[in-house]
Amino acid sequence: DSGVTQTPKHLITATGQRVTLRCSPRSGDLSVYWYQQSLDQGLQFLIQYYNGEERAKGNILERFSAQQFPDLHSELNLSSLELGDSALYFCASSRQRGSWDEQYFGPGTRLTVT
């Protein structure tokens, strides 16, 4: 158990809908990262927040957005969902601001868009 929690574990929704994925980092970790993992891809970095502020952006679509709240939990919002958005979404956390720090991954949320 990494200490990172994600909810829900599974999500099934229809195209065009909007969903919110939630992540609580390990106690004391200020950085939260979001990744997307689909069948044939590795881990695609989406976005990083550090202590409430956006720090780095990766291949995040405009239909996706995220935020980190004062209590350091983070939410990833996915809207106008398409079939291709079906994937495993991981949240990870780390102590430091920089991406040179080891990351602890949550169990993931499996999103299925039908």
Add this chain to the structure above:
Amino acid sequence: QQPVQSPQAVILREGEDAVINCSSSKALYSVHWYRQKHGEAPVFLMILLKGGEQKGHDKISASFNEKKQQSSLYLTASQLSYSGTYFCGTEINRNRDDKIIFGKGTRLHILP
């Protein structure tokens, strides 16, 4: 910018050794190694920060070449528990928006 991992997949018998490579066209600030078992989250193995660095624990070690463009992960006398997909993550920018870019992974299967 995505690092290239090789091989894509490897099958070994328990007790055999394996080497997984991770290459970049640009010099890197750091290389990270993670292992992911089927249906589970990736788990951190180690980070290498300096050219020529070597690190390891138990029978899993890694190296980072002097030019900092290639890293190799070494699994010695592999155990069944080593099965999984190994990802390298590379950091190519050390600025405000630096990020880790992961390779596509190397699937390792250990047979008894």
